[in-house]
Amino acid sequence: MRDRAKVTDSDLILSGGIIQYVQSLKYFGICIKTSRKFACDFDHFKAKFSRTFNCIYAKSFTGNSESITIELLCSCCLPVLLYAIESLLSRVCDINSLNNCINIAIAKIFKVSFNNVDFIQQMTG
Numbered sequence: 001m002r003d004r005a006k007v008t009d010s011d012l013i014l015s016g017g018i019i020q021y022v023q024s025l026k027y028f029g030i031c032i033k034t035s036r037k038f039a040c041d042f043d044h045f046k047a048k049f050s051r052t053f054n055c056i057y058a059k060s061f062t063g064n065s066e067s068i069t070i071e072l073l074c075s076c077c078l079p080v081l082l083y084a085i086e087s088l089l090s091r092v093c094d095i096n097s098l099n100n101c102i103n104i105a106i107a108k109i110f111k112v113s114f115n116n117v118d119f120i121q122q123m124t125g
Contacts, residue, residue: 022034024041028084029083029084030083030084030088031043031044039091040088040090040094042094042097042098045080045081045082045083045098046081046097046098046101048080048081049077049078049080049081049101049105050101052076052077052080053073053077053105056069056072056073056076056077057069057105057108057109060072066109066110067124069109070106070109070124073102073105073106073109077105078102081098081101081102082098085098102121103117106120106121106124
């Protein structure tokens with residue numbers, strides 16, 4: 001029995017042109033993966049979030065103000081990470097992966113271990 005999600009040997013023809021088979025495509029900034037069910041790849045969102053956060057953190061590190069860095073994280077970095085997330089049917093593992101990016105940033109800002117990140121999230125909102 002062949003796996004339908006991995007079949008690549010049949011061509012689709014539309015208006016005389018061949019539609020190329022790809023493993024993923026980017027549509028309105030969202031990377032859609034080949035799968036039996038609708039699935040997205042959030043790796044590019046996580047990479048953009050990390051770049052944005054590291055840039056902000058490097059600039060605000062000298063000021064040593066955690067509250068300002070948290071505000072910048074919420075206003076500049078979270079929109080990058082959560083772009084169009086409300087319109088996507090995200091799996092639990094995807095949501096945990098995105099939440100892990102936020103936890104890493106908070107742990108870096110406050111210089112704490114992951115055990116204290118939940119408490120800090122509750123205190124800072």
